[in-house]
Amino acid sequence: MVKRKVPGGNPAWKPPEKHTVMNPMLERATGVVNAKTELSEGRLSVGLGAVPFGPSSVQENFEAMTLALISDLISMSEATENLNRAQTMSSMFGRPRGANAISNANERNHHAHIPECNIALLGLRGSGKSALTVKFLTKRFISEYDPNLEDTYASEEVVDHIPVMVKVMDTADQDGPVACERYLYWAHAFMVIYSIDNKRSFEGCQLYLDVLSRHIKESRHDYPVLLLGNKLDIERYRQVSKTEGLSLATTYGCFFHEVSACQDFEAVQMVFHEAVRQVRREAEQHLSVRPLFITEEKAPIRLSAATPLPAKHSLATLAPLSAANYREIPSVAQAKLVTVKSSRAQSKRKAPTLTLLKGFKIF
Numbered sequence: 001m002v003k004r005k006v007p008g009g010n011p012a013w014k015p016p017e018k019h020t021v022m023n024p025m026l027e028r029a030t031g032v033v034n035a036k037t038e039l040s041e042g043r044l045s046v047g048l049g050a051v052p053f054g055p056s057s058v059q060e061n062f063e064a065m066t067l068a069l070i071s072d073l074i075s076m077s078e079a080t081e082n083l084n085r086a087q088t089m090s091s092m093f094g095r096p097r098g099a100n101a102i103s104n105a106n107e108r109n110h111h112a113h114i115p116e117c118n119i120a121l122l123g124l125r126g127s128g129k130s131a132l133t134v135k136f137l138t139k140r141f142i143s144e145y146d147p148n149l150e151d152t153y154a155s156e157e158v159v160d161h162i163p164v165m166v167k168v169m170d171t172a173d174q175d176g177p178v179a180c181e182r183y184l185y186w187a188h189a190f191m192v193i194y195s196i197d198n199k200r201s202f203e204g205c206q207l208y209l210d211v212l213s214r215h216i217k218e219s220r221h222d223y224p225v226l227l228l229g230n231k232l233d234i235e236r237y238r239q240v241s242k243t244e245g246l247s248l249a250t251t252y253g254c255f256f257h258e259v260s261a262c263q264d265f266e267a268v269q270m271v272f273h274e275a276v277r278q279v280r281r282e283a284e285q286h287l288s289v290r291p292l293f294i295t296e297e298k299a300p301i302r303l304s305a306a307t308p309l310p311a312k313h314s315l316a317t318l319a320p321l322s323a324a325n326y327r328e329i330p331s332v333a334q335a336k337l338v339t340v341k342s343s344r345a346q347s348k349r350k351a352p353t354l355t356l357l358k359g360f361k362i363f
């Protein structure tokens with residue numbers, strides 16, 4: 001049972017018919033593309049225009065991640081333009097404006113529009129979801145935790161020289177997948193975790209993979225899924241062989257890694273960054289086959305028949321155009337997002353914002 005109440009967990013919860021743009025970054029990225037289109041067509045006006053937005057912020061975020069590349073270029077020209085405008089104004093009023101004020105504003109602007117990548121960690125209790133989350137966020141291993149705490153955390157990362165706000169939902173299902181909508185409609189990528197010393201936790205993964213495969217099929221979007229065998233440090237108690245892990249991953253067409261939350265930080269970081277890369281790849285593929293700004297129909301999730309995940313790198317298919325069946329993304333606002341400064345944040349990393357965990361003892 002999930003401790004915090006989320007919309008997906010409430011059977012009476014019904015999605016509103018329509019939602020508007022929830023993501024200012026997307027709004028801006030969309031505007032950028034419009035502006036680009038208009039410019040390429042020889043028109044000078046720049047604006048958002050009447051852009052039909054799709055039903056899914058997840059979908060939008062995918063597009064936005066790719067569009068962010070274009071956005072960065074525009075940001076640079078905007079920065080120059082702002083600087084020029086500020087210089088013009090300061091000479092008009094005879095009062096020089098500090099360059100810092102401009103660069104701070106640009107920095108704030110940059111942070112507000114950094115692309116997001118939402119990753120949901122799934123798995124039976126005790127598989128190490130919280131430990132992996134904490135390791136990724138703080139480089140530390142925890143041994144005490146609140147097993148009922150379900151929260152979402154964020155860390156600004158740089159993956160392949162491109163900044164990204166990685167948001168991690170550390171789920172807290174008691175015994176298998178329950179009320180899955182809260183993460184299905186939120187995440188861009190999923191990590192399904194088992195403990196290599198616990199056969200039952202491995203069997204539990206299949207339940208999650210079944211849910212994900214149905215979601216992927218119904219949403220017609222190939223969300224990346226990573227199967228992770230955790231607790232590699234206690235190899236001597238291993239109950240699940242690497243071959244078994246690999247075989248399950250192959251069956252469901254997902255990625256596979258073995259890690260340890262209490263060993264190398266780099267290995268844990270690598271799998272999170274890999275998830276970001278996969279999300280970017282999917283976004284690129286999706287954009288290449290799907291016209292921008294077309295709404296997709298989304299079928300509601302049915303948790304019945306099991307279907308394997310589609311093979312990786314298959315091309316996403318187009319949804320037919322129709323009166324959109326808008327669904328509001330179950331908000332993660334119910335989960336607490338706590339932003340603090342940590343030692344990692346104060347290190348030499350360029351982007352120091354780190355949202356840290358509540359309810360954990362960190363040693």
Ligand SMILES: Nc1nc2c(ncn2[C@@H]2O[C@H](COP(=O)(O)OP(=O)(O)OP(=O)(O)O)[C@@H](O)[C@H]2O)c(=O)[nH]1
Binds near residue numbers: 127143172232
């Ligand atoms: N040896 C070892 N222990 C680990 C590792 N990861 C987690 N643990 C321990 O396994 C136990 C469960 O870890 P959690 O991170 O709380 O597991 P969880 O999947 O979040 O479990 P719930 O919070 O109950 O959903 C804790 O005692 C951790 O200290 C690991 O890589 N190696």
